[in-house]
Amino acid sequence: AQKVTQAQTEISVVEKEDVTLDCVYETRDTTYYLFWYKQPPSGELVFLIRRNSFDEQNEISGRYSWNFQKSTSSFNFTITASQVVDSAVYFCALSEERDSSYKLIFGSGTRLLVRP
Amino acid sequence: DAGITQSPRHKVTETGTPVTLRCHQTENHRYMYWYRQDPGHGLRLIHYSYGVKDTDKGEVSDGYSVSRSKTEDFLLTLESATSSQTSVYFCAISSDGSYEQYFGPGTRLTVT
Numbered sequence: 001a002q003k004v005t006q007a008q009t010e011i012s013v014v015e016k017e018d019v020t021l022d023c024v025y026e027t028r029d030t031t032y033y034l035f036w037y038k039q040p041p042s043g044e045l046v047f048l049i050r051r052n053s054f055d056e057q058n059e060i061s062g063r064y065s066w067n068f069q070k071s072t073s074s075f076n077f078t079i080t081a082s083q084v085v086d087s088a089v090y091f092c093a094l095s096e097e098r099d100s101s102y103k104l105i106f107g108s109g110t111r112l113l114v115r116p
Numbered sequence: 117d118a119g120i121t122q123s124p125r126h127k128v129t130e131t132g133t134p135v136t137l138r139c140h141q142t143e144n145h146r147y148m149y150w151y152r153q154d155p156g157h158g159l160r161l162i163h164y165s166y167g168v169k170d171t172d173k174g175e176v177s178d179g180y181s182v183s184r185s186k187t188e189d190f191l192l193t194l195e196s197a198t199s200s201q202t203s204v205y206f207c208a209i210s211s212d213g214s215y216e217q218y219f220g221p222g223t224r225l226t227v228t
């Protein structure tokens with residue numbers, strides 16, 4: 001069965017620290033997609049990144065970086081030099097394709113608190 | 117930002133009453149989804165649509181129905197609301213060939 005596990009329920013760091021959010025997934029599909037979404041205190045869900053299963057290159061976008069490792073079924077998210085504005089709940093998600101429809105399976109989320 | 121709106125944004129209703137939530141998009145995307153968000157569960161798919169009048173069930177569809185008579189509108193109905201349906205409901209859209217979904221602002225529903 002498809003499943004996404006975010007074992008870290010809540011993380012608290014001090015501003016400027018680096019922090020890594022873990023995501024482990026299970027899937028029977030050979031082609032799949034992984035995602036990260038951010039939900040700030042205002043409540044909206046913001047798309048951050050999509051990664052294809054056939055592309056294991058790590059990605060960096062400013063202070064954000066993502067480490068995708070198929071061997072360990074992990075797609076971890078690192079924030080470098082964290083800022084208070086990074087405080088949010090972060091969701092990892094896995095795509096599931098069934099009958100030409102694409103659905104997302106979400107992890108339970110990791111709440112990140114960045115203290116000044 | 118994707119043009120997705122949800123109405124109402126907040127609603128308080130009593131157990132046993134029918135409730136309809138509306139999702140409206142201006143992107144002409146084919147796929148639309150309804151999720152609910154509850155503490156400790158992340159987001160769970162209720163129903164989705166892959167075209168006008170084409171819908172299917174998600175993971176937690178019991179007690180919910182949907183309709184899509186126009187590309188731009190996707191309605192979620194709770195026929196007889198229960199307290200277990202108190203939640204935040206999100207609508208999402210995605211286009212053909214695009215796997216990422218874009219979310220509306222959410223509707224906070226409280227069933228008393």
